[in-house]
Amino acid sequence: MDLDDVLPQVGEFGRYQKLVLWFILLPGVFPCGFHAYNQLFMAATPDHWCRVKELEEFDARLVRNISIPTVVLLDGQTRFSQCTMYDLNYTNSLEFYESVNYTNVRTVPCEHGWVYDKEGHENTIITEWDLVCDKDLSATLALVLLGLGGLLGNYFFGYVQDGIGRKPAFFIYLFIQCVFGTATAFANNFATWTIFRIGVGFTVPAILGTPYVLAIELVGPRHRTLVTILINIAYSLALVSLAIIVWVIREWRLLALATTLPFLTLFLHWWLLPESPRWLLAQGRIKEAEKILLQMGKINGKKLPENFISNLTIQDINQNNVQVDYGIRHLFQSPNLRWKTIIVTFIWFTNTSVYVGLSYYAPALGGDEFLNFFLAGAVELPTYLFLWPAMEKWGRRWSLCVSMVIGGSACLATFLVQNDSVITLGLYCIGKMGISSSFVVLPLMASELYPTVVRGLGMSVSSMMGMLGPVFIPLVNYLGSDMLTLPLIIMGTMLVMGGACSLLLPETLNQHLPQTLQDAEKAGLDCFACCTPPQLDSKIRAMHESRF
Template sequence: MEGGVENQNSAQDIDLDDILPKIGEFGRYQKLMLWFVCLPACFPCGFCAFNQLFMTDTPPHWCWIPELHNLTSEQRKLLSIPNENGTKYSKCYQYDSNWANVMMNEPMADSEETKKIVECKNGWEFDMSEIQSTIVKDFELVCDKDIYPTLGLVALNFGGPIGVYVFGMLNDRIGRKKSFFTCLTTLLCGSFLTAFAENFTMWIFSRFIVGLTIPAIYQIPFIISLELVGPSYRAFVTVLTCMFYTIGLCMLAVVAYLIRDWRQLSLATSVPFTLYYFYWFVLPESPRWLLAKGRFDEALKILKDLAETNDKELPPSFIQNLKRTRSKSEEEELKKSPGLKGLCGSPNMRLKTSLITLNWFANEMVYVGLSYYGPSLGSNEYLSFLLSSAVEIPSYLMCWMIMDKWGRRWPLCLCMVISGVSCIATVLLPQDAVITTLVLFLISKSAISASFLIIYPFAGELYPTQLRGIGIGFSAYVGGLGLIIIPFITYLGSEMLILPLIIMGSISVIGGISGLRLPETLHHRLPQTVEEGEEFGKNFTMEDCLRCIPMRPDISRAASYENLELQQLEPQEDTPLDLPRQRRVSMRKLVKQQSIMDTPKDEHGNMKITYWV
C-alpha cells in the first residue's frame, strides 16, 4: 500500500521537462513552430528599436535667408554664412546684413572681417539631396534643439523597464499567446502614431509607446520557444533567436536605404507585422503555463498534437498524472525565499551580485551604444549599420562553440577587453582615417556581442536556484539604466567623433577585467540555496583568477549542487565503432547541450521576461 502511494506521488510530481524527451525535445513540431512562427516573431524588436536612428538623420543645414532665394545654395552660403575654421560653413549663424540692399547691388556697410554674426533669424535651409524627409528638418531640431533627437532615444529606452513589468504581469496572468498579441498591438499603435506625428511632443510620446514593447515583443516568443523545446536544446534556441534578431537588423539597414522618408519608414517597419495576427491560428499557448493554471485539457491537447507531429505517443501514465504539483517542502522553501536581501546579505553573495550587475551594465550599455553609433561612422551610414549588425552573427557562433570548452570567465573578459581596446585605439588615429576607425568599431561590436551572449547564462549559473530569478531580474534592470544614459554619451560624438568610443571602451575594459574575479561555473555543480551560493567561489585565489582552462572539481565536494556539464548523447549501442565517434565534438552535440540559458522562473516553473535585449 505504501509503495502504491509512493508511486502515485512520484507520478504526480511530473515536470514538463520529463515529458518532452518522451514525445520529442526538438522534433518536427518544435522545428515548424520555431522556424515559421517564433523566430520570425523576433524581427519587430530590432526593426522598431533602431528605425529611429534613421528617422533622426541630420542633413547638412545652414541659415535660410529669404531675400537670397533667387541665388543658388552655394551662392547663398558664400554670401551669408560665415566659415568655421575656414573649412566648413556655420550651421547656426549668419551674417547680419540688409540682404534686400545687397540684392539691389548696394555696397555692404562692413567688410567680411567686421560683419556682425548673429543666430539664424528665419529658420534653416537643408540639403535634402540624400534624404527625402527627417524629423530634424520637419520639426527643425537643430542648433539649440539638436539634443531633442537624443531625448527621443531616452524616451524609447525609458519605456522598456515599464513595459517589461506590465507585459511580464500579462504574460503570467493571461498567457503567452494573448500577451504577445497585446504587445504587438501596442507596438503597431505606437508605430502608427510615430508616422502621423504632427509635432515633436507627439512624436516623442509615440516613441515611448513603442519603447514599452521593447524588449518584451522579443522575449515573449523567445520564452514560448524555450518552453516548447527540451532542456538540452535551449542553448541552441537562444543562439538562433539572437541570430534572427540580428538578421532583422540587417534587413532594417536595407529598408532604411530604400526608404528615405521617415514617415514611410515608420510604416514600412511596422505595417508588415500586421500579418503576424494570422499567427493567432497557429501559435500555441505554453503547455507549461496551462498546467500551472490548472487548464489540463488544453495542455493535454497541445501535448498530444506535439507528440503526433513528432511521430511519438504520449505515455498513458503521463496522461493520467499530467497535473504537476509540488511537495510541501518545496512550497515551504519557496515561501522562505529571501528576496533581494539574499543577494547582498553575505559578503561573497554581495561581491558576486555587484560584479554580475557591473558586467551586465557594461555589456548592455556598450552593445546598445555601439549599435546607436554605427551609422555615424564611415562614409555610408546604411552600410556601416549593416556591417555593425552582420558582425554579430559569427560572434554568436564562435561564442556558442567555445563557452562550453573554455568556460565563461576568460571568454567574457577577453571579449569585453578586446571590445574596449578596439574602441580606445581610435584615439590614436588621425581624423581622416575613416575606414580604419570603422574596422576597429566592427571588431569592438563583434566582441561585445559575444560577451553579451555569455553574461546572461553566466549570471544564471552564478546565482543560486533560490535567487536566480530575482538575481537576473535585478542585474538586468540595473543594466537597463545604462540604456537611458547611453544616448547622451553618443550625443557627445557630435562635437568629437571618437569621444563616445573612448567612454564606452573604458567601461568595457573595466567590466571585463572585473569579471575575472567571478568564479568559473563550467564543470561545477551549481548552488541551489543561498548558503550554497555564499560558499560557491568563497575561497577564490589569485591562482583561480589566472587559470585559463577550467578544472574539473571533485564532484563529491559539491554533491548537492545542480549538474551543469554537457549532456552526453546516449549511443544506441556501445560498439567499438561507436567509441571514436563519441570523442568527436559533432554539430549535433553542440545543438544538444545543457546550460542555464533560460529566463527567470516563478514558483510554478514558468519562465518570466526580464530586461534583456
C-alpha cells in the same frame, strides 16, 4: 517535475520545436530590432545652414558660399556654420559679394529658418520641425525618453510574463507597439511624436523576452546554445533589413508605417504559438502542460509515457498548486541568488549600454550613415560562427568574459588612432563584434541561472536595470561631437569591467534549468573555479549514456 527529464522522450529539438522556432519565434524578433533603431533615421539631422530669403531664387550652395561663415571644429576640420550667417544687405546683385571683405562682417543667428541638404534624407522630424541649433538636443532627448519607456516597460513585462504567461505577454506588448508605432506617423508636432515614441519604447526590448525565453524553455539542455544563436541571428538580420528599408524610404512618416504595419500579421500566430510547458508546470497547470507535450510528441513522432502524470508525486502537485506571488524580493531572498542577480544585472547594464551605444554611434562615424548602420548589423553575423563552438567547448562564462574583454579593448584602442578614421572604423567593428557575442551569451546564461518561477521576472529586472544604459548613453554619444573617440573609450572601460565580473558566475553549460528557488541554490558562485572546464550534469550524463 523537471521537464528536462521528459523532453528526451517527446523530442528535445524535434520537428515541433523547429516549426515553432522558424515560423513563429524568429519572426517575432523583428519588431524589437526595427523599433529600437528606426528612430535614429526618423530623427536624423542632415547638414543645414541659414536660409536667406532674399536669395532663394539662386542656387542654394552658391548662396551658402556668400552668406554663411566657416567654423573650425575641435578636431581641426572646417565646415560651414549651421546656426549663423553674415549680417549683410542681401538685396544686392551676386557680383557685389565678390568684393566684400568678410573678415570685417559680423555674424548673426539664423533669422528666417534653415536650408537642409536633403541628399541623404528627404524628410525627417528635424527638417519638418526645425529641431536644430538651440533645439539640437531634441533628437538626443527623444532617445533618452525612448530608453525611459523601455525601462518602465521591462519592469512590468517581468510580472506580466511570469504572472499570465509567455504567450499573452508577447501579444499584449505587440499590440501596444503596433498602436503607438502607427500613431507615430500621424504626429503633427515634436511633443506628440515624443509621447508616441515613449509608448513604442515601453515595448523595447521587453517584447524580445517571449521569443527568447520560450525558445529556451521548449528545448533540451543540449540545444539551448543553438536556439540562442538563431534568435540572435534573427535580431542581426532585423538590423540589416532595417538598414535596407531606411536606405529605400527617406520620408519619416512612411518609414514609421513601413516598420510597423507588417507586424500586424504576427497576430495570426496567436492560434499557433504554444504556451511554455515549463511555465505551466511551475504554475501547477498540469493538464495544459500535458496537452502541449502530447502534441509535441505527436509531431515529433514520439509518444509521451503513459505514466507521465502518475510520475508527478502528490508532493509535486501540491507544491505546484500552491499559488505563490513571486516578486523582486525573492531574487534577493538568499545570498546566493542575491549575488547572482547583482552580478548578472551589472553585466546586463554594461552590455546593453555598449551595444545600444555602438549601434546609435554608427551613423556618427562619418561617411555613408546607411552603410555604417548596415555594417554595424552585418559584422555581428560572422561572430556566431565562432561563438557557437566556443560556447559548447569553453562554456558560457569564459565565452562571455573573452567577448567583453576583446570588444572593450578594441574600443579603448581607438584613443591611440583617433586621427585615423579608417582604423577607428575597423576597431569599432571589432568592438561591435565583441559586444554582439557577449549579448548572445549573457541572456542565455541568465536564463539558465534564474529558476523557472522567477525566470521572466529575474531577466526583466536585470534587463530593466540594463535599460538605464540607453537612457544615458545618448548623452555620452553626444560628447562625440567634441571628441569622436570619447564615447568609445567610456564604453570600452565598461566592457572590460563587466568581463572581469563574469568570471564570478557559475558555469551553466549542460546543466538542468532550475525550476524552483531551492534548485537555484544548488549552484553557488565559482569565485575560485575560473579554470574549471564545464561539467555535464550527472542526470543529463546518465540520460545520454542510456541512449547511446
